[in-house]
Amino acid sequence: xxxxxxxxxxxxxxxxxxxxxxxxxxxxxxxxxxxxxxxxxxxxxxxxxxxxxxxxxxxxxxxxxxxxxxxxxxxxxxxxxxxxxxxxxxxxxxxxxxxxxxxxxxxxxxxxxxxxxxxxxxxxxxxxxxxxxxxxxxxxxxxxxxxxxxxxxxx
Amino acid sequence: xxxxxxxxxxxxxxxxxxxxxxxxxxxxxxxxxxxxxxxxxxxxxxxxxxxxxxxxxxxxxxxxxxxxxxxxxxxxxxxxxxxxxxxxxxxxxxxxxxxxxxxxxxxxxxxxxxxxxxxxxxxxxxxxxxxxxxxxxxxxxxxxxx
Numbered sequence: 001x002x003x004x005x006x007x008x009x010x011x012x013x014x015x016x017x018x019x020x021x022x023x024x025x026x027x028x029x030x031x032x033x034x035x036x037x038x039x040x041x042x043x044x045x046x047x048x049x050x051x052x053x054x055x056x057x058x059x060x061x062x063x064x065x066x067x068x069x070x071x072x073x074x075x076x077x078x079x080x081x082x083x084x085x086x087x088x089x090x091x092x093x094x095x096x097x098x099x100x101x102x103x104x105x106x107x108x109x110x111x112x113x114x115x116x117x118x119x120x121x122x123x124x125x126x127x128x129x130x131x132x133x134x135x136x137x138x139x140x141x142x143x144x145x146x147x148x149x150x151x152x153x154x155x
Numbered sequence: 156x157x158x159x160x161x162x163x164x165x166x167x168x169x170x171x172x173x174x175x176x177x178x179x180x181x182x183x184x185x186x187x188x189x190x191x192x193x194x195x196x197x198x199x200x201x202x203x204x205x206x207x208x209x210x211x212x213x214x215x216x217x218x219x220x221x222x223x224x225x226x227x228x229x230x231x232x233x234x235x236x237x238x239x240x241x242x243x244x245x246x247x248x249x250x251x252x253x254x255x256x257x258x259x260x261x262x263x264x265x266x267x268x269x270x271x272x273x274x275x276x277x278x279x280x281x282x283x284x285x286x287x288x289x290x291x292x293x294x295x296x297x298x299x300x301x
Contacts, residue, residue, distance in 0.1 A: 006199045010244075014191035017243045018184050025183070026176035033172030034165055073268050080275045091276075098277045102268070102286055103261060113235060114256035117242050118249055128260050131289060 024112045032071065032108070041066055055133065056140040060087040061097045072106035092143045099139045104132035183236045190233075190240030194225060198244070217291075218254055218298030223247065226255050234264040254297045262290035 035041065045063040052062045064083055068076020080097065083089060089097075107125060115121045197203040207221030214221050222245055230238025238259050242252060265283060272282045 001199050001201075006195060010192045010195040013195070013244060014188040014240075017187055017191065017240070018180070021183060021187070021239075022176075022180050025180050026173060029176035029179060030169050030172035033175060034168040037164060037168040074271050077271050077275045084275070094275060095277055095281075098272060098275055098282070099285060102272055102282050103289055110235060110260055113239055114252075114260070117239055117256075118252045119256035120249075120253060123253065124256055124260065127257055127293070131261070131293070135285070135289070 020116050021113065024116055025109075028109060028112060036071070041070070055096065055100065055136050056144070057093050057096050058089070060089055061093045065097055065100060068101040068105050069107055072109070073101060076101050076105060092140075095143055096136055096140045100132050100136040103135060104128045186233065186236045187240035187243075190229060190237045191244045194241050194244040197225075216298070217258070217294035218301070219251055219294075220247070223251060223255060227258065230259045230263045231265050234267065235259060238263065250301050253301065254294055257297060258290040258294045261293060262286040 042063065045066045048062050048066065049059050052059050055065075057065070060083060064076050064079040067079045080089070080094070084094065107128060111121060111125050111128075114124055194203070197206070203222050203225075206224065209221065210224035211221035214224055217223075226238050226241040226245070229241050238255070242255060247255070265286065269279055269282050273279045
């Protein structure tokens, strides 16, 4: 095995990958931080009640959904834990919401990372959103049949 | 007055975003670089050929070469950055990268994210099962469709 070639190839190859990712990640984080602070998303989620109806979840569950969808599972889960205490999100809503979020979260960052290495942006984004919506609707139908109405007591 | 306050707030958020970007980039570098060196070592030493041959039959169902198994293992056990580190160190076609990207977007960082999901009160087994089945199904379907 050619050791110098190995070191040289690994060094330049990994450095190039890091530089390409920097070009995406730094501007992205700036935009996301401004979005998060400007309270645009809070206002936006009030206007999204048709989506809540479509996914068969309550209006209270929309804000954690939007946050998780854009910023990632940890942020989404944080907001869920908070709003579960504040608004008493039901167990059915919690499951429906989490099924959506585990299939589809941090869509901007995750998608762009794959675009950097050569995947198609719209293809990836559409597949993820469509599949998440389908399984969420399915799950919500199943949960309704089970009459899963009890509230969460402790988190 | 109000206008200036808003501008100031945006500037502050922007600065914080830039810092967060650097922190994320550093976190990413710490993973992508070692993974790149590791996968490249496997490649140069010939171990990758052995691993590839081993996984070839299973991976063929997903339209992927044997060595792409590394991407799936690293992405699911560590995180997306590790998976991406493996993608950039292998030579894959656009179709293969797309399949891997879709599979990994459904299912990644299983250890860490399942722990986060569990904290909201949903079942752990449900989380892992939903994610893995989505990943495998999407791989099988995309291989046939693309």
